Amino acid sequence: MCTAANYITKDHYFGRNLDLEFSYNEAVTVTPRNFVFNFRRVPPLESHYAIIGMATVADGYPLYYDATNEKGLSMAGLNFPENADYKPEADGKTNITPFEFIPWILGQYTTVDEVKEALKDLNLVNIPFSEQFPLSPLHWIISDRDASITVESVKEGLKVYDNPVGVLTNNPTFDIQLFNLNNFMSLSPEPPENNFSRALGFDTYSRGMGAIGLPGDLSSGSRFVKAVFTKVNSVSGNSESESISQFFQILGSVAQQRGCVDVGGKYEITIYSSCCNTDTGVYYYTTYENSQVTAVDMHRENLDGSELASYPLVKGQQIAMQN
Numbered sequence: 001m002c003t004a005a006n007y008i009t010k011d012h013y014f015g016r017n018l019d020l021e022f023s024y025n026e027a028v029t030v031t032p033r034n035f036v037f038n039f040r041r042v043p044p045l046e047s048h049y050a051i052i053g054m055a056t057v058a059d060g061y062p063l064y065y066d067a068t069n070e071k072g073l074s075m076a077g078l079n080f081p082e083n084a085d086y087k088p089e090a091d092g093k094t095n096i097t098p099f100e101f102i103p104w105i106l107g108q109y110t111t112v113d114e115v116k117e118a119l120k121d122l123n124l125v126n127i128p129f130s131e132q133f134p135l136s137p138l139h140w141i142i143s144d145r146d147a148s149i150t151v152e153s154v155k156e157g158l159k160v161y162d163n164p165v166g167v168l169t170n171n172p173t174f175d176i177q178l179f180n181l182n183n184f185m186s187l188s189p190e191p192p193e194n195n196f197s198r199a200l201g202f203d204t205y206s207r208g209m210g211a212i213g214l215p216g217d218l219s220s221g222s223r224f225v226k227a228v229f230t231k232v233n234s235v236s237g238n239s240e241s242e243s244i245s246q247f248f249q250i251l252g253s254v255a256q257q258r259g260c261v262d263v264g265g266k267y268e269i270t271i272y273s274s275c276c277n278t279d280t281g282v283y284y285y286t287t288y289e290n291s292q293v294t295a296v297d298m299h300r301e302n303l304d305g306s307e308l309a310s311y312p313l314v315k316g317q318q319i320a321m322q323n
C-alpha cells in the first residue's frame with residue numbers, strides 16, 4: 001500500500017509513502033534534458049524537461065516510482081492490484097508502457113490540462129520492461145499547483161478522474177474512494193456538537209473528539225480517508241521548514257509500522273516518504289530508519305547533460321548527540 005499527496009503553502013509540494021515489504025534498490029535520480037528516453041512503441045524523446053524523483057535504474061533506464069519535472073508537474077504510481085488492466089497495442093493510439101508513463105508525461109508536459117489532452121489518445125500497452133521487472137499493476141496521480149487527476153487503466157479502458165482532494169492510495173477504484181468520503185462529512189477538527197439527542201447531556205471530555213470515527217487502520221480505503229482529513233485540515237506556515245515538516249506529518253498519519261501489516265511472514269513498512277518542492281526542484285526524503293530529512297536539489301546537477309545522476313538512499317538513523 002502506498003499513499004501520495006500534494007500540498008500547497010507558498011510553494012507546491014508533492015510526495016508519497018512507499019509501503020512495501022522489500023525494496024528494489026530505489027535511488028533519488030535526476031534525468032537531465034538530453035538523456036535519450038527510448039520508448040518501445042513511440043519515437044524517443046531526445047530532449048525533454050529534466051526530471052527528479054525516486055527510481056530503480058535498470059539497464060541505464062530510470063524506472064520512476066514518483067517524480068517531478070523542472071516545470072513542477074508531478075506524478076506517482078501506486079499499487080492497483082486486480083484492477084489495473086493494460087492493453088494490447090492499438091492502432092491509431094499512443095502506445096506507452098506503464099514503466100514509460102512517468103518519463104513520457106513529465107518529459108513533455110507542464111500542466112494537468114495539457115496531460116488531460118494527451119491522455120485522450122493514450123493506450124497503456126501490456127509490454128513489461130524485462131523478465132526481472134514484469135508489469136506492475138499501478139494507477140497514477142498527476143498534479144500541478146492547480147489541479148490533480150487520477151489515471152486508471154481498467155477492464156473498461158482508460159479512466160481519467162479529476163482528483164479534487166489531491167490524495168491517492170490503492171484499491172478500490174478512485175470513484176469509489178472519493179464517494180466513500182461522503183460517509184465522513186460529519187468529522188471535524190473542532191469539538192463535536194450534540195446532534196445525538198437533545199434529551200441527553202454529553203461531555204466533550206477530550207480534545208480531538210470531533211474526528212471520532214476517523215479510520216485509523218492501514219487498509220487503503222481507510223488511509224485514503226485519514227490522509228484526506230489530515231491534509232485538508234492541515235495548517236502550515238510558508239517557510240520551507242514548516243512546509244516540509246507539515247507534509248511529512250501528513251504522510252506520517254498513514255505510515256506503516258513494521259509488524260502491523262503481515263503479508264505472509266513479512267511485514268509491509270513505509271520504506272521511504274518523499275516530499276518534493278515542485279517549485280524549486282528539491283526532493284526531500286526520510287526512510288523507515290532514517291528520520292532525518294535528506295535532500296537532492298535537481299538544479300545542482302547539469303540539467304543540460306545526458307547522463308543520469310543517482311543518489312542511493314541514506315538509511316539508518318542520523319543521530320545528533322547533544323552532549
Ligand SMILES: C[C@H](CCC(=O)NCCS(=O)(=O)O)[C@H]1CC[C@H]2[C@@H]3[C@H](O)C[C@@H]4C[C@H](O)CC[C@]4(C)[C@H]3C[C@H](O)[C@]12C
Binds near residue numbers: 138
Ligand atoms: C509496489 C510499489 C507501490 C507500493 C505499494 O502500493 N505497495 C503495496 C503492495 S500491496 O498492494 O499491499 O500488495 C510500486 C510503485 C512503483 C513501482 C515500480 C515502478 O513502477 C518501476 C518499476 C516498473 C517495473 O515494471 C516493475 C518494477 C518497478 C521497480 C516497480 C515495482 C513496484 O511495482 C513499485 C515499487
